[in-house]
Amino acid sequence: MPRSESADVRELVPLAAIDVHLLVALAEGDSYGYAIKKQLAASSGGAIDPEIGSLYRVIARLTKNGTVEEAGKRPVDAEAGKNPGHPRRYYRITDLGRRVLSAKASRMRDLLDIAERKNLIRETRG
Numbered sequence: 001m002p003r004s005e006s007a008d009v010r011e012l013v014p015l016a017a018i019d020v021h022l023l024v025a026l027a028e029g030d031s032y033g034y035a036i037k038k039q040l041a042a043s044s045g046g047a048i049d050p051e052i053g054s055l056y057r058v059i060a061r062l063t064k065n066g067t068v069e070e071a072g073k074r075p076v077d078a079e080a081g082k083n084p085g086h087p088r089r090y091y092r093i094t095d096l097g098r099r100v101l102s103a104k105a106s107r108m109r110d111l112l113d114i115a116e117r118k119n120l121i122r123e124t125r126g
Helices: 017-027 033-043 052-064 095-117
Strands: 068-074 088-093
Touching: 017 033, 017 052, 017 068, 017 088, 017 095, 033 052, 033 088, 052 068, 088 095
Parallel strands: none
Antiparallel strands: 068 088
16 A cells, blocks of 8 residues: 655655656656666666666555556557557656655755765766
8 A cells, every 4th residue: 555645754765776766757757667767777877777577666666655656558659650559557756756855865965065075076077
């Protein structure tokens, strides 16, 4: 059963990298499995490129904890040369997911501030 929207965000904030990237991808709008997979690979510079079955297990876990929800099935665009007989299942970030992602981003910013003060961040511009 999914968590309620009043769930304690702090319990959910320790997110794996794939969870963060997936929530960021869905914050841009509803999406389906293969498109999410491509977004994860692109946003992580190829570091996060899960097998499709693994990705769906992550989506199922995030759906169970209430940070992601199904957004319905939509037909495939026949003009794109896809089989219109198999609609895609779309997913979206929930309000709880946005709050969790915001809390995680704040924690990441705090960590970056500490790393910067301790001169742990090197410039890598080309």
